[in-house]
Amino acid sequence: MNIFRLAGDMTHLMSVLVLLLKIHTIKSCAGKSQLFFFFFFSGFSWTLSGEQIRDDFGVRLRICISLKTQELYALVFATRYLDIFTDFISVYNTIMKLIFLGSSFSIVWYMRRHKLVRRSYDKEQDTFRHFFLVLPCLLLALVMNEKFTFKEVMWAFSLYLEAVAILPQLVLLQRTKNIDNLTGQYVFLLGAYRAFYIFNWIYRYFTEPHYVHWITWISGLVQTLLYADFFYYYFNSWKNNVKLHLPA
Numbered sequence: 671m672n673i674f675r676l677a678g679d680m681t682h683l684m685s686v687l688v689l690l691l692k693i694h695t696i697k698s699c700a701g702k703s704q705l706f707f708f709f710f711f712s713g714f715s716w717t718l719s720g721e722q723i724r725d726d727f728g729v730r731l732r733i734c735i736s737l738k739t740q741e742l743y744a745l746v747f748a749t750r751y752l753d754i755f756t757d758f759i760s761v762y763n764t765i766m767k768l769i770f771l772g773s774s775f776s777i778v779w780y781m782r783r784h785k786l787v788r789r790s791y792d793k794e795q796d797t798f799r800h801f802f803l804v805l806p807c808l809l810l811a812l813v814m815n816e817k818f819t820f821k822e823v824m825w826a827f828s829l830y831l832e833a834v835a836i837l838p839q840l841v842l843l844q845r846t847k848n849i850d851n852l853t854g855q856y857v858f859l860l861g862a863y864r865a866f867y868i869f870n871w872i873y874r875y876f877t878e879p880h881y882v883h884w885i886t887w888i889s890g891l892v893q894t895l896l897y898a899d900f901f902y903y904y905f906n907s908w909k910n911n912v913k914l915h916l917p918a
Contacts, residue, residue: 678866861897
């Protein structure tokens with residue numbers, strides 16, 4: 671453990687909390703009685719944290735989160751943490767694994783099954799064929815792994831898949847014209863988490879003997895590079911105090 675690893679873990683955890691907060695906001699602010707009261711007296715559209723809300727009174731929630739990306743992350747954690755009940759590393763490590771496993775599947779469940787959250791999901795825009803990413807990553811894991819065992823192949827597969835899992839989310843953000851603050855912060859924190867891990871690997875390379883993990887390094891570098899364009903527009907938006915937009 672070092673400061674970069676801890677910063678990466680905490681940033682990753684914050685990204686999950688931001689996404690759960692977004693879902694909770696949708697669940698909490700979409701009560702019909704609240705909306706009816708508001709619209710009856712105001713007669714104007716209401717926007718909360720960038721979400722455009724409409725229900726049976728003409729209000730519809732809109733969430734710029736890709737279900738495809740969330741399904742890929744759930745698969746990433748399910749295949750990476752196969753050792754959670756067999757190999758004990760530390761209490762911290764076990765707790766973090768349980769958090770990421772539980773939160774990823776909970777988010778997928780909410781987006782697929784919860785009445786209000788499901789209705790807010792922009793299915794028409796989120797059309798990236800994400801399952802086409804799974805097979806190439808699996809084939810690559812079968813060829814390039816540190817040891818040809820089931821756990822090691824699944825571990826390599828999870829790294830390759832995580833590197834490209836953000837693609838459906840980035841494509842969705844390019845297609846939508848309304849990127850709210852919470853969604854922007856969520857994607858930024860995901861990218862920052864991986865960037866901190868790169869610093870962690872550099873630190874460990876110079877402080878630990880024989881620390882070489884090419885699969886992890888290359889996958890992490892590819893994943894970080896995919897965020898480069900988003901980072902550029904995110905910081906421009908923050909610097910100029912304007913709404914975040916990605917070029918189509």
